[in-house]
Amino acid sequence: YVAKPFNTGLEIIPLASPNGLLLGGELNFRVLENGKPVPNARIIVVTDNEHFIKHRIEDLYDLDNVRASNIHANEQGEFSFHPQKAGLNFLFVTVHHQLNEQLWESQNASLTLEVNLPPDTQGKP
Template identity: 80%
Template sequence: MKRLSLALLALVTALVAEAHVPFLKPNQFNVTHHRLTIESAFTEFPFQADFAMDSPNFTITSPAGEVTAIKPIAKTKAAVYLEPELKEEGSYRISTGQRVGPVYKAVETPDKKLYFAADMKRVSGKPTTMNYYSYADTYIFKGQQKYKPVPLNKGLEIIPLASPNGVQLGGELSLQVLEHGKPVPNARIIVVTDNEHFSKRRMEDLYDVENVRPSNLHANQQGEFTFKPQKAGLNFLFVTVHHQLNEHLWESLNASLTLEVNLPPETANKP
């Protein structure tokens, strides 16, 4: 029993050694059949589920803007699964809502940057603590897209200003970063494509405040930015905002958005 306990402790330590980020992943964005499943998990490399992200605030927003709570239908160690029902044509927002996480040990550097998990080993500064908040969104549709932005105005959100299901390779999509309904000026948006760490050998921690990958985007003073996808398929947008609450406590607000980028019609059937 003692050996088993030590093994479990080692496993838990390994899981929290790196900074994980939240994501939602539908098995279909254009919903054409009833086998719709949405995966909710934390990861270091989207979209590979490392451990389950449950939330008391899962919601579905209908094309008419009606927000309804939804409950998971299954949970494993790696992921939580949702099966929302789409009753009408149009675009639907699936959201974890703001999920309150644990308080972590952290390091505050002299220039007011905040680090936790494995990042603490490579910086020096003042010991502090950090409360981690997660927020993940994705959009699916049935029939016509019929989209309008509907912020929940709680926590950190990445809100598409046009239909997120209409974005194509070679096109663009306007979005806005909001915190409690207000624009976040100059927000940094990390852009990741599915499995890119295999093709580009990228090892940067997505949460790292010093992450300067070339694909990063930055919002303007109104929190708005333009996403111009460089690869078709699953794309992951991620934002982090830090606030110091007092001398000993920070809060870390984290939001992600999963998008499906399609090929333009003229190239969709070409090899």
């Protein structure tokens, strides 16, 4: 696997193949904006149907969105994802730039991953 960022806009780039990601595993990523790392980017992690199951009212895009599952990238824009639930997992990042006193511009990127159960638990209740 070789990561191939477009280096345009905002991107969440897996640093290793995301295929075969298992519950309890780890996968490293880098957040890039126009090919440059985004230091301290906030990554929102949402598991399959979580927003509805937990009756969340906040918007994923909200600056004040605080979840226990949020991840923050380091100074190089890198972070590690340790899935807490098998199934679909959604990683979402927003970068805001203030253009003037009253105008902001936001860039969003998202990535959906399928997290599998480890082989020794598949097919067991």
